[in-house]
Amino acid sequence: MTITRSRTAAATPVPARRRSGGGASSFRSRVLTPYAMLAPGIVLFLAFMAAPIVYAVYLSFQKTQVTGLGLGSGARKQVFVGFENYVAALADPEFAASIGRVLLYGLVLVPAMLGLALLFALLLDARGTRAAGFSRVAIFLPYAVPAVISSLLWGFLYLPGVSPFYFVFDSLGWDAPEILSSDLVLFGIANIALWGGVGFNMIVMYTSLKAVPTEIYEAAKLDGASEVDIALRIKVPIIAPSIVMTSLFSLIATLQVFAEPTTLRPLSNSLSTSWTPLMKVYRDAFTRDDIYSAAATSVVIALATLLLSFLFLRIVQKRAFGQED
Amino acid sequence: MRKLLRAGTVAVLATTALITSGCSANAGSGDGSGPVELTYWAWAPNLDKVVDIWNEKNPDIQVTVNKQDGGDPAVTKLLTAIKAGSGAPDLMQAEYQKIPTLVSADALADISDGAADLEDHFAAGVWSSVTLGGDALYAVPQDTGPMMFYYREDILNQFGLSVPTTWEEYADVARKLHAADPSKYLGTFSANDAGWFTGLAQQAGASWWSIDGDAWGVDIEGDATTKVADYWGGLVEEGVIDNKPMYTPEWNSALNDGGQVGWLSAVWAPGVLAGNAADTAGLWKAAPMPQWGSEQATGNWGGSSTGVTTQSEHKEEATEFATWLNTNPEAIEALVKTANIYPADQTGADEALTEPPAFFSNQPDFYEVAAGVADTVSPFTYGPNVNVAFSAYNDEFAKAAEARTRTAFTDAVAAMQDITVADLKKSGFTVK
CATH class of the missing domain: 3.40.190.10 (Periplasmic binding protein-like II)
Incomplete structure (x- = not known):
């Protein structure tokens, strides 16, 4: 969604204003027609995006009030509680711990994923690369595997009792690290996301590399630049905007990590039901049946994500898009 | 994206x-x-x-x-x-x-x-x-x-071990079996199955909730549950009982290849075993649960x-x-x-x-054993926030099973009690 939106916004030139005659037909063509064409989009946006958000914000200010034993009808009602849910969410040590975990997870994952994606994109774009088409598909393919499926696949590989890796390590008499132990599980999950995410980011970077006019490389060659020089001094700066964009997406995806740890959780003792912020939201809403505090926590997460993305763009935008101003 | x-x-x-x-x-x-x-x-x-x-x-x-x-x-x-x-x-x-x-x-x-x-x-x-x-x-x-004890008759015979009828004997058999073959366990402590642990506590005489007038009582941290947690914490700390969760591919394969020699389960276990450990048909037997005291009791899972x-x-x-x-x-x-x-x-x-x-x-009297066991289910009262207590079990006992210490297990019971009571109070229930 985000990609298409930002791309079209960047690519579409501002339409030249049309000169047209006055009167009713002009009103129709200038006001009614565009809105009529926008209507399906607006309706869908309001119904499936805006309304749920407004409702979630409304819920976040409510809670259930039970009286006595709470059995039977009328023993339970919904009351307005102001910011109580927000205060509780922010003061919850579990929530703070889950935030800390995803930040560490992002610190491990994002540089590794983007670094590999950039490396692969540059290698595929370099002159003299063989089997580029095959490699591109092979690197991209894991992205087509849904996160739940890939987590199940990797889960099997991480379980010492059924994993071929552990079997090989055992036969060789080596001690294999227990990836699902609480010290390493974060890396295990980052590995799954890395496996699934490198291909997508690689394609984005590779596509923008393909858009670079080759004359630039020829000029660099004439000036005596090597392939490595060209890659580091020309290609990387030119595709900086797409690196920024992929970083932003990866950052957001990091904060929203849910499927991988949720799928792995039943396989080990090292993942709690509030391991990431979204897992906590899910648990509060659907296991503990407290949608009100879950709504408050999700609003906090949404605002934090927005703020973080904004800060990130502020910091890198000047450097990445500087030459365009 | x-x-x-x-x-x-x-x-x-x-x-x-x-x-x-x-x-x-x-x-x-x-x-x-x-x-x-x-x-x-x-x-x-x-x-x-x-x-x-x-x-x-x-x-x-x-x-x-x-x-x-x-x-x-x-x-x-x-x-x-x-x-x-x-x-x-x-x-x-x-x-x-x-x-x-x-x-x-x-x-x-x-x-x-x-x-x-x-x-x-x-x-x-x-x-x-x-x-x-x-x-x-x-x-x-x-x-x-009603909960029963399932065991691999062939493997217990192979090591000359008898079927445990008390928890003391169960611990003893677990030790001997694991000592004889370190790849084998008599069972596992699963932090994923709150209902399973509830059944074990129920057998020991626990009842986690109670109604007293128009107030709820919560007694997770009572003597009975603490005794059960302490017992399992001891076995896990010793390393004679596995600490991995049930219902994982690893556990399935251990049931199938003899890594798990026993399973404290319920009367519906045959269906699960048939699905997860198909190779072992005819090798398992069911017996009443090991007991804490002289009076026969079991829990419900x-x-x-x-x-x-x-x-x-x-x-x-x-x-x-x-x-x-x-x-x-x-x-x-x-x-x-x-x-x-x-x-x-x-x-x-x-x-x-x-x-x-x-x-x-191989066990023609299976349902006779089951009927005898079903008669001895201890009473147990559930409360209005079982979901909260159960998710607290998952988190707290996962930590304990990972820590592998006896005190971590009893601490987990205390944490379950605190979380459950705090949740009731937060919603406005009257709590004793």
Whole structure:
């Protein structure tokens, strides 16, 4: 969604204003027609995006009030509680711990994923690369595997009792690290996301590399630049905007990590039901049946994500898009 | 990005599904003319075939089974429908531990008028969990899960070990077995299965909730539960019992290849073993649970009942069906044969359960052992926030199992108590 939106916004030139005659037909063509064409989009946006958000914000200010034993009808009602849910969410040590975990997870994952994606994109774009088409598909393919499926696949590989890796390590008499132990599980999950995410980011970077006019490389060659020089001094700066964009997406995806740890959780003792912020939201809403505090926590997460993305763009935008101003 | 896209798609699909299912649910209820149509949310396999028998005999009351994913998702859906004011079915398969939660959310109707004379059919412990100890009746018991000890007869024989009848002997056998072959365990402590641990605590005499006037009591951190946690913490710390969760690919493969030599499970275990450890047919045997004291006792793991929801427009007919389904001999026989459940109706169980399950063809007296065990289920009261206590169990005992220390296990019990009480107080329940 985000990609298409930002791309079209960047690519579409501002339409030249049309000169047209006055009167009713002009009103129709200038006001009614565009809105009529926008209507399906607006309706869908309001119904499936805006309304749920407004409702979630409304819920976040409510809670259930039970009286006595709470059995039977009328023993339970919904009351307005102001910011109580927000205060509780922010003061919850579990929530703070889950935030800390995803930040560490992002610190491990994002540089590794983007670094590999950039490396692969540059290698595929370099002159003299063989089997580029095959490699591109092979690197991209894991992205087509849904996160739940890939987590199940990797889960099997991480379980010492059924994993071929552990079997090989055992036969060789080596001690294999227990990836699902609480010290390493974060890396295990980052590995799954890395496996699934490198291909997508690689394609984005590779596509923008393909858009670079080759004359630039020829000029660099004439000036005596090597392939490595060209890659580091020309290609990387030119595709900086797409690196920024992929970083932003990866950052957001990091904060929203849910499927991988949720799928792995039943396989080990090292993942709690509030391991990431979204897992906590899910648990509060659907296991503990407290949608009100879950709504408050999700609003906090949404605002934090927005703020973080904004800060990130502020910091890198000047450097990445500087030459365009 | 991928997540965003997928989340968007899921949201759109879910909403579409909601809208369409909402429509069909409204269309389902008859209005005067024609037969009464009832919808029934259930997840027991092949239940629709049992319902077909009813539909054939009762053209005026037609029941449609709406297959659910399982106990937890069905409850979540039902609570959502109750909150929304429409969309709930007439009948609902409800696990015993969910009944207080459902009653508290005003989701289950009191059907004591239509089904009051059923008490004689069921064990006292089971009956109290559908009445919550009062005069109301919130569901008709369907099946129960009295806990039993399953063991690999061949492996115990191979090492010259006897079947443990007390917990002391169980610990002893666990030690000897693991010492004889370090790749084998007599069992595992699973931090994933709160119902399993609840059953173990129930056997030791715990009852985690209680009603005292109009206040709830919470007694998770009582002597009985602490004793059980301390016992298992000791075994895990020693390393003679595994600390990995059940129901993982690893556990399945250990059941199949002899890595797990025993399983503290319930009467429904044959179905699970047949599915997860197919190679071991005829090698397992069932025995009563190891005991704490001289008096035989066991806990309950699993089992469910049939309730009528408050949104049903045909409560009388729904009650009639629920009663037939769970107490009529023909229905019980069908439940046993096609849905493979262990019926809660005691007289019905004796009549219907004559042959042992195919997986236990080596143990002709399987159901005699089970019936003996089912009589000894200790009473246990569930509270209105079992979901919170159970998710606290998952988190706290996962930490303890990972830490592998005895004190971590008793600390986990204390944390469960604190979380459960804090949740009740936060919602405004009166807590003793």
